[in-house]
Amino acid sequence: MVDPIKVYPAKPSKVYFYGTCLVDMFYPDAGMAGIQLLEREGIEVIYPEDQTCCGQPAYTSGYHDEARAVARAQLGLFPEDWPIVVPSGSCGGMMRKHYPALFKDTADDVKAAEIAGRIWELTDFLVNVCHIKLEDLGEPTTVAMHTSCSARREMGVAEVGPKLLGQLKNVNLVEQVRAEECCGFGGTFAVRHPEISGAMVSEKVDTLVNTGAREFVTTDCGCLMNIAGYAEKNQKPVTGQHILSFLWERTNGDGGKHS
């Protein structure tokens, strides 16, 4: 599952930005925040216009021909050897961990494996490739963090988010009990098994509320949509944000406006 040894590249001059379909449609602010954080680190961000979706929803549902067709449409987007950064552990995990298997025994196997080797989860990239230093310009606040299961277990980046938040002097990071437990999103799982998913997210929200924090951040839009959506519908006193939006807002100095 997790790579035994992760070899980070030297900080590049350019990266490809793979935005993911959820960010594209529902959380473009998080995407913009990620792009601006990278640019502030002096990296030129290339956004391939023809990107759509990594194919994960169909892949995990078992529709591999359908997933492969969509994934194949992404393989041509990254012709140069620049790193590909993804603001999601889940889509990053799909491309890094599952593309090689998905394209095994096809004409695209070499290309898929090559691309998989260049995929980086964005917060991991900021910490371990850019060695980012953040200056907190925000008001004192307390936050909790939910690291997605794929960020934690597939991409092995559970320590990265707390490291970034730890750089923000006015941010008090609190940890909920059972922090490593799934929020219940799981893609189509949430609609296929609504009661189970509902039971999982209700407990996740309770543990977040019990920390005393009134906001939480997360690495993945699926979890965000699930946890924040539950809190909103059930009037629980906690709101959520993608960690990239949170980081950009607190360090940008213009109150979080995006260019």
Next chain:
Amino acid sequence: MSETTHHSAHHIDVKEFHPRARAAIHNPQIRQNFRKAMDGLMTKRKSAFEGWDLETLRDLGANIRMRALANLPDLLEQLEQKLTENGVTVHWAADGDEACEIVRDICLARDAKSVIKGKSMVSEEMELNHYLEDQGIEALESDLGEYIVQLAEETPSHIIMPAIHKNTTEISQLLHDKTGTDLSNDVEYLTANARLQLREKFRNADVGISGVNFAVAETGTLCLVENEGNGRMTTTVPPCHIAVTGIEKVVPKLEDVTALLALLTRSATGQHITTYFNMISGPRKADELDGPEEVHLVLVDNGRSTIYQDDELLDTLRCIRCGACMNHCPVYTRVGGHAYGTTYPGPIGKILMPHMVGLDEGRHLPTASSLCGACGEVCPVKIPIPDLLVRLRQEAVDGDKLHPAKVRGHGAKRGTVEAMIWKGWSWMHARPGLYRLGTALGARFRKLQPGKLGGWTQYRTAPKLAAKTLHERMKERSQ
């Protein structure tokens, strides 16, 4: 009715997963019992591995099991030969029914009327108790948890802790109703009473039936891991001992059990070792004063040799039945073991049972997972459970162009509405221009977005489409 032709009338309909899961989720007592137990087990496991190089140990566990599977037919023959030399009779059963018949025949030959049982999940697979009862042979469970479950006329809800779904008060009431003990929340009192009742049964049983944790080929040794001593009683006191096990349980070397034992007990219950590690290599010898006169081993296939054919599915057979995957499973914790309606619940059940009941029957099993990966992370023999769940989902939709499906009952989802939806989804997402047009239109008309989205909005608000997609914003930015 199920399609299987099993002897038992006690078959639970695996397809009815949802109603059972829903009932468990809305039962606060069940929820609390499982949450409490699983929290405790996770904490204990963690502390039991402190100071260990756990990754390397798990690698060793995986390699030991893979080495065993790589030589499985040879090892089974070696095991048979060694056991035979040691005076143990070895039997082979193609499925649960045949295994039941073998046990029955051994009992009949001895004119046995009562059987005492140690814990054995394979015997649950066989539904042996019901079978023997139908044959007029009393079969009594002696593991305290199994005993409780049997008194309640239920099945185990966990492979290691069968009665974990019940709290003390419920068990006290059950024991009171069925065995006449006083109502009491004093666990020592309840345990002492069970001891009394079962001691008589051990003494008078004609046959003892147990499972096997590891079967060692080089010495012909059957290893049993347990805390209570009922396993030792079962395999020592009655004049005849029958061990039943899956064909995958064999390992080549005695040495192998040291690492597997270290992994098993720590992963299962967070113990550095169980009270008893019982190694049986033969019946009572002529000059020995106790132990069974006869020992039998029943090697049960029941679908395992089919799983064995496929390089990926093969990993399922590495399992050493520790239950760590269920202890760490957020779904199992919410729905409990009975919701699955299968012998093995939780993640291991989801990847094993479809082979036994067929994917058509068990189609909900592989989907009932958020693929969070907690099971794979704790598995002591590194079974890639999430990958196998995805593989079974793929089998359920009849494989793909590269991988024709092969699991029993595959393709149940072929031609469904769901399959059509994914075709459409794929068609659009493989065409970037169309995707951009569609998503941009979605953003433009987001006010028309439906507020209700099936199961999703039962618990959450609908996700809100942004006014402009990231594609549009990046396009504007570049102009």
Next chain:
Amino acid sequence: MSSRDAILQRLRHRTGGELTAPECDFSVLNRPDWSTAEKLDMFERTIESVHGEVHRTTESGWIDRLAEILQTRGAQTLLIAKEHEIGKALKNATENREDLPQLLVYDEAIDSWQETLFNDVDAGITSTRGGIAETGSLILWPSVDEPRLMSLVPPIHIAVLKASELYTTFHDAMQSQNWAAGMPTNALLVSGPSKTADIEQTLAYGVHGPKELIVLVIE
């Protein structure tokens, strides 16, 4: 075709082809070379953590200690082996002392006296083939002289362990004693008294086997 042959044939003709067996490196189980004193400390700590009781004593003092232990518990009968030096020493000792319980010798097949063993024996004493420091385990190889049930049926099991026969790990013990060369009909690791947590994860001792495990360590 018999089920045996059908199963073996399916396994031998895998559609996926031949499998390669990986190497198994057991070095992760290695522990540093502990001294006897260190091993004993470790053994004591580990077995006591699971409710085993350890008494350090000597070749000349163990019978006194045993008498004391059994008296505190009001044990009336003690099951001993016929041939083993432990049994013999106890038999000799009872000739000139009153503080030991009545000795019963396990010298006939269980079938004739099963009821007595189950109902009328308070304690059983056995030797051990050594102990394991890491897991706090006793190695028992029941024999003609020390049958299997001695350490299982009586409510108190007393085991005599020589400190010099402590091994660091299970792997170490098994390799040093070359178990693979031949196993007895029954061999055991015993680590504490019988226990269960099957009722709401609450520990209770003595569910089917002994309620107490007492280890006399001869230093």
